[in-house]
Amino acid sequence: xxxxxAPFTTLALRRAVFCLAGVVSAVAILSVPALVPALxxxxxxxxxxxxxxxxxxxxxxxxxxxxxxxxxxxxxxxPIGRALGAVHRSLADRLLDVQVDAPxxxxxxxxxxxxxxxxGWRAAGYGLLKVPLAIPEGYGAFCYVxxxxxxxxxxxxxxxxxxPAGTRLxxxxxxxxFGAIGARTFAGALLIAAAGLAMLLIAPWLLRAGTTLxxxxxxxxxxxxxxxxRVRELQVTRARAIDDAAAMMRRLERDLHDGAQxxxxxxxxxxxxxxxxxxxDGPPPDLAQxxxxxxxxxxxxxxxxxxxxxxxxxxxxxxxDNGLGDALATLATSSAIPVAVxxxxxxxxxxxxxxxxxxxxxxxxxxxAKHSRATHIELGVLRCGEHLTLTVGDDGVGGANPDGPGLSxxxxxxAVVDGRMRVHSPTDGPTRVEIELPTHGGTEGTTCGx
Numbered sequence: 001x002x003x004x005x006a007p008f009t010t011l012a013l014r015r016a017v018f019c020l021a022g023v024v025s026a027v028a029i030l031s032v033p034a035l036v037p038a039l040x041x042x043x044x045x046x047x048x049x050x051x052x053x054x055x056x057x058x059x060x061x062x063x064x065x066x067x068x069x070x071x072x073x074x075x076x077x078x079p080i081g082r083a084l085g086a087v088h089r090s091l092a093d094r095l096l097d098v099q100v101d102a103p104x105x106x107x108x109x110x111x112x113x114x115x116x117x118x119x120g121w122r123a124a125g126y127g128l129l130k131v132p133l134a135i136p137e138g139y140g141a142f143c144y145v146x147x148x149x150x151x152x153x154x155x156x157x158x159x160x161x162x163x164p165a166g167t168r169l170x171x172x173x174x175x176x177x178f179g180a181i182g183a184r185t186f187a188g189a190l191l192i193a194a195a196g197l198a199m200l201l202i203a204p205w206l207l208r209a210g211t212t213l214x215x216x217x218x219x220x221x222x223x224x225x226x227x228x229x230r231v232r233e234l235q236v237t238r239a240r241a242i243d244d245a246a247a248m249m250r251r252l253e254r255d256l257h258d259g260a261q262x263x264x265x266x267x268x269x270x271x272x273x274x275x276x277x278x279x280x281d282g283p284p285p286d287l288a289q290x291x292x293x294x295x296x297x298x299x300x301x302x303x304x305x306x307x308x309x310x311x312x313x314x315x316x317x318x319x320x321d322n323g324l325g326d327a328l329a330t331l332a333t334s335s336a337i338p339v340a341v342x343x344x345x346x347x348x349x350x351x352x353x354x355x356x357x358x359x360x361x362x363x364x365x366x367x368x369a370k371h372s373r374a375t376h377i378e379l380g381v382l383r384c385g386e387h388l389t390l391t392v393g394d395d396g397v398g399g400a401n402p403d404g405p406g407l408s409x410x411x412x413x414x415a416v417v418d419g420r421m422r423v424h425s426p427t428d429g430p431t432r433v434e435i436e437l438p439t440h441g442g443t444e445g446t447t448c449g450x
Contacts, residue, residue, distance in 0.1 A: 006204040007144065014095040015207035016144045019137035021091055022214060025084065026134030029127050078120025085123035085222040098215055103224045119224070126221035133214050140206030143177065143199040150174045150196025153189040263304035270297035317358060324354045328361055328379060335377065336369045337394070342380040349388050349439040356417065357381065357390050360410060360435050364392040367406055372396025372431060383439065390435040398429030407433075 006012060085102075092098045103119035153174065171182030174192040176199065183189050271294075319327045325343035332339035348354065361379060368377055374396030382389045400407065402423040411421045418438055425431040 004201070007147070007200040009204075012144070012204045012207060015204075015211050016141050018091055018095045018214075019141040019207055019210050021088075022130060022137040022210070023134045023141060025088070025127070026131045026138075029130060078117040078124060081123030081125075081127050082117075082120050084127050085218075088126075088218060089222055092215060092218060096211060096215070100215075100218050100223045103222070122221045126217055129217050129221070130214075133210070133217065136206065136213065137210035139177070140203055140208075140210045142175075143206055144203035146175050147196045147199030147203055150176070150192045151200060153183070153192045153196070154186070157186055157189040263300050266296075266300050270294075270300065317355075320351075320354055320358055323348055324357060324381060327354075327358050328381065331358070331362055331365065332379060335365050337365075337372075337374055337377050339365065339377045339379050342378070344380075344382050345388075346383060349383070349437075353388060353417065353437050353439060356414060356419070357388065357435070357437060360390055360414065361392060363406070363410060364433055367400075368392065368394045368396065368431070371400070372398075372429075374430075386439055388437045388439050390437070391432065393430060393432040395430045397427075398425045398431050399427050400425035400431050400433070410435075 082103075089100045089102065092100060103122075153172070171184050172189075173180045173182050174195070176192075176195045181188075181192055181195060183192055317327060319330050323345075325341075325345060328343060329341050332341050349357075365377065365379070368374055372394045374394035377392065377394045380389075380391040382391070400423055402408065402411070402421075407421070407423060414421060414435060414437060420436045422434045423431075425433075
């Protein structure tokens with residue numbers, strides 16, 4: 001049943017449109033080298049020069065136009081390739097939901113920069129590669145389009161082939177991958193429909209093969225180089241790390257100013273007033289008021305200690321000194337929803353990774369308690385190779401938005417250490433969030449659970 005439904009899915013239609021666009025691009029690319037000479041010959045013919053002296057005029061014209069065409073194509077190859085690459089990246093994004101990052105822009109508009117434009121020349125190479133790539137794409141699009149057409153023959157046959165008996169009619173032709181098939185009778189129309197059904201059943205596989213090859217070439221030639229992409233990622237993550245550090249410093253300053261500092265100032269004031277009440281000179285001290293002031297100072301000191309303890313816990317939870325497993329177990333006990341914790345760590349990751357994993361788990365548990373309406377949460381940590389995978393799943397209502405402020409902020413935070421996050425949260429639930437972190441803070445290795 002899946003094979004029968006495959007040709008009629010939205011994905012198959014989008015792939016067919018993408019492949020048709022690839023065939024059109026290949027035809028346009030093949031026509032470019034002959035465009036300028038043909039235009040020159042057309043102008044000469046329109047001016048009457050070719051009719052007066054055809055041979056002496058045409059030969060010099062083509063001897064001049066062909067080198068000019070070659071030089072013009074060399075100069076314009078890079079910008080045309082970039083424009084063609086932008087179009088195909090947009091088609092891949094809109095039709096196939098595949099995003100290919102654009103290469104860095106050209107920094108200069110001089111002719112020398114056009115000739116030395118590496119990304120532009122790679123895009124031009126992709127344009128040339130579109131010609132052979134158009135063969136499997138065109139074959140898949142042909143089977144898809146004409147498979148639908150051939151499948152319709154028995155439907156319209158009784159409407160247009162209802163001539164009186166004895167009338168001799170010419171055959172109705174249908175295109176198939178094995179050549180044209182002619183039909184004079186309704187049985188022949190059924191044979192064409194069977195061929196159309198076979199074409200439709202094989203079309204999704206051909207379309208998938210064509211688009212897979214095209215996307216592989218697109219990622220290789222139209223995207224940024226791996227080194228350039230890596231440098232850009234490091235620049236972005238460095239900027240995010242600086243912003244996060246600045247935001248944390250501002251938050252600590254605000255918390256100290258609004259919390260512990262005010263409490264300590266109140267404590268000092270209360271102790272000063274108590275000292276005045278218990279002074280050695282003057283009237284007898286008011287012991288009741290002095291006790292009240294000392295009690296207020298004592299309570300303020302405890303509250304200031306609690307605020308400082310919270311600030312320290314926000315920077316680096318002391319419970320992490322015993323390891324990530326104990327820290328997550330302690331965190332689970334404070335959750336409003338029952339949490340089952342499963343930690344499998346043969347050895348401890350880097351301290352920075354432990355801290356990030358702890359705060360990610362804390363935020364995900366808080367989000368689940370606030371929004372999921374779940375009755376049970378599973379929290380797991382697994383190490384595979386050089387990566388640590390943190391998983392938080394609940395049996396709630398689902399609908400978590402990865403682009404929302406909470407999860408997107410979490411994704412930006414873990415990207416600083418080359419972390420990745422995947423969210424699976426259908427509308428009716430359940431929700432499952434997986435966060436993958438390198439165990440040594442930014443190293444690459446084999447992934448697990450993805």
